[in-house]
Amino acid sequence: MIRxxxxxxxxxxxxxxxxxxxxxxxxxxxxxxxxxxAVAVRLLAATTSDRSSADDVVRIIESDATLxxxxxxxxxxxxxxxxxxxxxxxQAVVLLGFSAVRNAVLSVQIxxxxxxxxxxxxGEAFRSEFWTHSLAVACAAEMIAADPRCSAAPDEAFVCGLxxxxxxxxxxxxxPKSYARVVDRVKRxxxxxxxxxxxxxxxxxxxxxxxxxxxxxxxxxxIDCVWLHHHDPNGLPPALIGSNLVQVVHLADHVVRSRRxxxxxxxxxSSFEELAAGLGVDAEALNxxxxxxxxxxxxxxxxxxxxxxxxSDICAKSLAAANQELGRINAELAGANRxxxxxxxxFDAIDSFTRSLGAxxxxxxxxxxxxxxxxxMVDGDRALAYVRSPGGQYVYIGRSMPSSRHDGCSxxxxxxxxxxxxxxxxxxxxxxxxxxRCSGWQSELWTRVFEKPAARVIHALPIGAPGEIGVGAVLxxxxxxxxxxxxxxxxxxxxxxxxxxxxxATAASRTDLERTNEELLDVNRRLHETQRQLVRARSxxxxxxxxxxxxxxxxxxxxxISGRAQMLHADCADAAAAERLNMIIEQTERASxxxxxxxRFAKPxxxxxxxxxxxxxxAEACQRWRTRSSLRDEQIVLSLPAPDVNxxxxxxxxxxxxxxxxxxAIEATSPETALIKINSSxxxxxxxxxxxxxxxGVGMAPDVLERALDPFFSDRPAGRGRGLGLSRxxxxxxxxxxxxxxxxxxxxxxxxxxxxxxxxxx
Amino acid sequence: MAKTMTDLSSKxxxxxxxxxxxxxxxxQTVIRCFDKGRLSGFRVPGSRFRRIPREALIAFMKANxxxxxxxxxxxxxxxxxxxxxxxxxxxxxxxxxxxxxxxRTAATGYDAGILTEQFRPDAILLDFKLPDINxxxxxxxxxxxxxxxxxxxxxxxxxxxPDEIAELRAAxxxxxxxxxxxxxxxxxxxxxxxxxx
Numbered sequence: 001m002i003r004x005x006x007x008x009x010x011x012x013x014x015x016x017x018x019x020x021x022x023x024x025x026x027x028x029x030x031x032x033x034x035x036x037x038a039v040a041v042r043l044l045a046a047t048t049s050d051r052s053s054a055d056d057v058v059r060i061i062e063s064d065a066t067l068x069x070x071x072x073x074x075x076x077x078x079x080x081x082x083x084x085x086x087x088x089x090x091q092a093v094v095l096l097g098f099s100a101v102r103n104a105v106l107s108v109q110i111x112x113x114x115x116x117x118x119x120x121x122x123g124e125a126f127r128s129e130f131w132t133h134s135l136a137v138a139c140a141a142e143m144i145a146a147d148p149r150c151s152a153a154p155d156e157a158f159v160c161g162l163x164x165x166x167x168x169x170x171x172x173x174x175x176p177k178s179y180a181r182v183v184d185r186v187k188r189x190x191x192x193x194x195x196x197x198x199x200x201x202x203x204x205x206x207x208x209x210x211x212x213x214x215x216x217x218x219x220x221x222x223i224d225c226v227w228l229h230h231h232d233p234n235g236l237p238p239a240l241i242g243s244n245l246v247q248v249v250h251l252a253d254h255v256v257r258s259r260r261x262x263x264x265x266x267x268x269x270s271s272f273e274e275l276a277a278g279l280g281v282d283a284e285a286l287n288x289x290x291x292x293x294x295x296x297x298x299x300x301x302x303x304x305x306x307x308x309x310x311x312s313d314i315c316a317k318s319l320a321a322a323n324q325e326l327g328r329i330n331a332e333l334a335g336a337n338r339x340x341x342x343x344x345x346x347f348d349a350i351d352s353f354t355r356s357l358g359a360x361x362x363x364x365x366x367x368x369x370x371x372x373x374x375x376x377m378v379d380g381d382r383a384l385a386y387v388r389s390p391g392g393q394y395v396y397i398g399r400s401m402p403s404s405r406h407d408g409c410s411x412x413x414x415x416x417x418x419x420x421x422x423x424x425x426x427x428x429x430x431x432x433x434x435x436x437r438c439s440g441w442q443s444e445l446w447t448r449v450f451e452k453p454a455a456r457v458i459h460a461l462p463i464g465a466p467g468e469i470g471v472g473a474v475l476x477x478x479x480x481x482x483x484x485x486x487x488x489x490x491x492x493x494x495x496x497x498x499x500x501x502x503x504x505a506t507a508a509s510r511t512d513l514e515r516t517n518e519e520l521l522d523v524n525r526r527l528h529e530t531q532r533q534l535v536r537a538r539s540x541x542x543x544x545x546x547x548x549x550x551x552x553x554x555x556x557x558x559x560x561i562s563g564r565a566q567m568l569h570a571d572c573a574d575a576a577a578a579e580r581l582n583m584i585i586e587q588t589e590r591a592s593x594x595x596x597x598x599x600r601f602a603k604p605x606x607x608x609x610x611x612x613x614x615x616x617x618x619a620e621a622c623q624r625w626r627t628r629s630s631l632r633d634e635q636i637v638l639s640l641p642a643p644d645v646n647x648x649x650x651x652x653x654x655x656x657x658x659x660x661x662x663x664x665a666i667e668a669t670s671p672e673t674a675l676i677k678i679n680s681s682x683x684x685x686x687x688x689x690x691x692x693x694x695x696x697g698v699g700m701a702p703d704v705l706e707r708a709l710d711p712f713f714s715d716r717p718a719g720r721g722r723g724l725g726l727s728r729x730x731x732x733x734x735x736x737x738x739x740x741x742x743x744x745x746x747x748x749x750x751x752x753x754x755x756x757x758x759x760x761x762x
Numbered sequence: 763m764a765k766t767m768t769d770l771s772s773k774x775x776x777x778x779x780x781x782x783x784x785x786x787x788x789x790q791t792v793i794r795c796f797d798k799g800r801l802s803g804f805r806v807p808g809s810r811f812r813r814i815p816r817e818a819l820i821a822f823m824k825a826n827x828x829x830x831x832x833x834x835x836x837x838x839x840x841x842x843x844x845x846x847x848x849x850x851x852x853x854x855x856x857x858x859x860x861x862x863x864x865x866r867t868a869a870t871g872y873d874a875g876i877l878t879e880q881f882r883p884d885a886i887l888l889d890f891k892l893p894d895i896n897x898x899x900x901x902x903x904x905x906x907x908x909x910x911x912x913x914x915x916x917x918x919x920x921x922x923x924p925d926e927i928a929e930l931r932a933a934x935x936x937x938x939x940x941x942x943x944x945x946x947x948x949x950x951x952x953x954x955x956x957x958x959x
Contacts (some may be wrong), residue, residue: 037779551921552919553920555919555920555940555941555942556846556848556849558941558942559849559869559920559943560846560852561940561942562942563852563853563943564852566944566945567852567945569856570945570946589942592941595922599921603923
């Protein structure tokens, strides 16, 4: 018993039970079918037994008076030309041949029994067709078996062929109406008859036939043929294949079907050449057998007296059947062709759409490509594809017109602009709906994008939207007949819109990814910069602690040196010695000053910023250096800022900054050619004053430039370093809320830029 | 037995007889002034003997216009506090050679406290960075005692940190001198602070 969720288990159980019941019903029907006459059974046993002889057969026939009479009538009819007084069955056997008599008897018996099974009115036509088929297979099987290369008894093959499809008669007898439906369905849909039978009855004719054959107590070889004649013998276990009769019947069946003699439903068999080769029968032999089949059947029917069959009639009928079928196939093909044409258009559209997708297309560009693909597919005048942003505020739009080479892409804000169509589109149709009339919102959008209403009706194809991107559609104006072609191709249209949806989603996520990447890069850069500043701040604070310690430690001995020298100097009468002592005193002071400077650099005095005129500060600094340096006045060029430009910094520290930078510029230039330009600019927007000091000195190589702001750094391996000048300027700019940087080219010069706050911030 | 002036000048506690000798007045006058409270002092526990501390005597003499020069040697007492022996040695030599100063030295804040009590310096040359406590703390504890209100403090340091200087001045330092220094400036400034010509 199947136990799953209730309603499912309910239906499953019912159908399984119903199926089992149905099969039981059919099997019980089969068991109640009339049996073959005893004489027929004995005859069959004798035929399939190796030990039986012609005498046995004659005896069996003679035991049945009716049968004897029938045989004798048969002989007379068969031998119309010769009036022969045949009185005995034995004579008939001599005259007609043993197998012919035996076959005739069997055919008559089986035909009679089958006819007694009764058939519906619909069944009659089928029965006749079926009988023709069975006879044909029997004849074919006999001829195949008669081929010297095939090791099967022709007599047995005939009987097996004759009986192989008795299951069909059995099913038809049990369930005539249902079987008529099966036959009808098989004819219409060219379905395999076994499948149709199984669908209808739960079993097919091979199983029903086996049951009937067992019921009739037919010999084992016949039961096997009835049961297994649709199976590929190669796939059967060897124990099931007593002789190659099964193969012979299978092959005969195939030959008869290929000639369309009679009708017995369709079978989808494949490897019959292989089968023929296995039996040692070549294609040419099969062909010969097939050609001789109508004539053989005619003769046989005449002989057996089972209705009049005309060879030409058989041929004509088989041709007609073939023609009819060809016509049906033709009609089907034409329909399929139409469908394929539409399908091809859809796939062409998908193809051209995917081809036009570059690696770096954005959502709007994908929309334009989608519009172009669909416009081309339906031969439209214009098309536009739109997709909403996830928030619904923006609509990505791509439009396509046959005249313009360039597809237009845009992003429309529908969330804020009052005259734009609102973001809410209540009439959005389901994605798998195919082409539909566009909604009011969509036609509004169309008018807005193309700046005029559409000349024709606009059709909308919703875009499949996997992922987070909002829904959208392709709108196209095209002739109605073109659109209606695609009305029944929803699956193909859905494939197309899904492809578009997928491309849109891909483009959207790629755009997101790119943006994220860019942001990540920026964050990375800032992190790097922060780290660099942190390292710098930490090293500066370390320098500060070290310098403070050093100042204490160094200044005591320096005080002693200086003090002692001063005392000696005071007592010194020798002018030369006094001069040397003076030098000691001065150098001691200088050493002390260096330590103090370093400490001040690391731990500068807190600035006392105040707003004061930049022009004055710059002018005074220039004046100081014109006086202090050996340069001529015109070698220091100052572009004065407007008198009302103020800076908000500590005035003394600003002087220190300017002095350090100008001193550096002078040091980098040669006195004869030096030209130092000082400019300033202010931007009211960002409250920043920018001062630039430009020199035409030796400049700095990149590696030197990199370290130019480090305290005591010098690019000259020997000789005096720059000291703290630029480092201190940088530090002061920093603590006053500004910044300072250098640009330099070797042999061209250096430009120092300082940015300082113009006013108190906050 | 009468003591010489030199003996008397270094004493910390005086009898009424000694005070009379120093001030060149009669002992009875001294007793009267003591009893009336014009000359402050104490009685020896378990007796009626009057004793006058040095500070009270100097205050009394100043209040009554009695010259007090002969109470000391005539030189200004300078206490040098620094843990750097070379600095101390140099300063001692410098100030002693000048002739106007009597000099004592201490290497720690603790020693500085004891010597301030004993030596009663007119000025202290105080290094900011001492092995035990820093100069600011020394400044503060001296200024907390009104007896040393007249003591001048000259702070010295190898580092002229504006914050530290402000702190020292707030703690009561009269002057800050950065090391190394001009010796003449140091002497001039010291003399100026202790009011020697």
